[in-house]
Structures are given as C-alpha cells and as structure tokens.
Amino acid sequence: MIHGSCACGRIQYKTQAQPLAVTFCHCITCQRVAGGPFLPFVGFPTSAIEWTQQPDMWQAGDIAERGYCKQCGSAISMRYFHEADRIGLTLGTLVGAQHALPPVGAHIYLKDKAPYFTLSNDGAERFDEFSPGFRDQIEQWKADQQKE
Ligand SMILES: [Zn+2]
Ligand SMILES: [Zn+2]
Numbered sequence: 001m002i003h004g005s006c007a008c009g010r011i012q013y014k015t016q017a018q019p020l021a022v023t024f025c026h027c028i029t030c031q032r033v034a035g036g037p038f039l040p041f042v043g044f045p046t047s048a049i050e051w052t053q054q055p056d057m058w059q060a061g062d063i064a065e066r067g068y069c070k071q072c073g074s075a076i077s078m079r080y081f082h083e084a085d086r087i088g089l090t091l092g093t094l095v096g097a098q099h100a101l102p103p104v105g106a107h108i109y110l111k112d113k114a115p116y117f118t119l120s121n122d123g124a125e126r127f128d129e130f131s132p133g134f135r136d137q138i139e140q141w142k143a144d145q146q147k148e
Contacts, residue, residue: 005093054067
C-alpha cells in the first residue's frame with residue numbers, strides 16, 4: 001500500500017498499484033509550482049488511486065491538468081489528457097513509500113533546467129523536451145481533437 005498527503009492533510013490518497021516510471025520535469029511551470037528546480041513525478045494507473053478528497057485542478061496549457069491543494073498550495077498531481085488511465089503524483093506527497101519507487105527513469109524539459117541546479121549522474125534518460133515517443137502521442141492526440 002502506498003499513500004500520500006498534501007502538506008495540510010486535506011487531500012490524501014492511497015493505492016495498491018505498483019508505481020510506474022519516475023520522471024523529473026524541469027520545465028518552467030514545474031519550477032514555479034515546485035518553488036524549486038524541478039518537480040518529480042511517479043506514474044500510477046489513474047483508476048487505481050483512491051482519494052479522500054479530489055485535488056483542486058488548474059491547467060497551465062491545453063494538454064494536461066495539474067492537481068493541487070487550494071488550502072496549503074501543495075502540488076499533488078499531473079494528468080495528460082491523451083493518457084486515459086495514467087496520473088503522475090508528486091514524489092514529495094508520498095508518505096513513507098519512497099523505498100517502493102523505481103529509480104529515476106527520465107529527466108525531461110532540460111532545455112529549461114535551472115542554471116543554479118547541477119544534475120547528478122543518476123543514469124536516467126535525459127531529454128530537452130518530452131521524449132520523442134511521448135511528443136508523438138501528444139501530437140496524435142491534438143490531431144484527433146481537431147477532427148472532432
Ligand atoms: Zn493541503
Ligand atoms: Zn514540467
């Protein structure tokens with residue numbers, strides 16, 4: 001069982017699902033949201049997450065929505081609209097489950113990397129933006145949206 005919480009405890013989640021890939025996003029929006037150099041996410045099947053309270057939502061763009069707690073400001077989640085059953089949860093909201101995580105799989109949006117932050121040699125894949133495969137999925141989703 002993995003569970004997590006925002007800073008004030010208003011929004012909590014739990015899941016029996018195994019964590020999927022860990023991705024650190026260095027984009028400008030994630031820096032602003034994190035108040036730091038990047039935002040780390042771990043993926044889960046969306047349907048496998050049980051919430052005590054759904055996160056509040058906002059969108060920085062048209063491809064994804066971001067979950068947060070409006071009471072304490074914690075960044076909690078990110079979900080891309082083209083992925084029907086996958087959500088990224090911020091590593092900082094996990095409670096005592098860090099041992100269950102796979103190693104960092106990828107650093108994305110390194111073109112925006114904070115100049116004051118030095119990336120360690122952790123063996124993860126590195127991308128200037130999204131990985132090419134993920135970018136293709138988003139482009140395909142956008143093309144499908146326009147047809148409707
Ligand atoms: Zn909160
Ligand atoms: Zn980002």
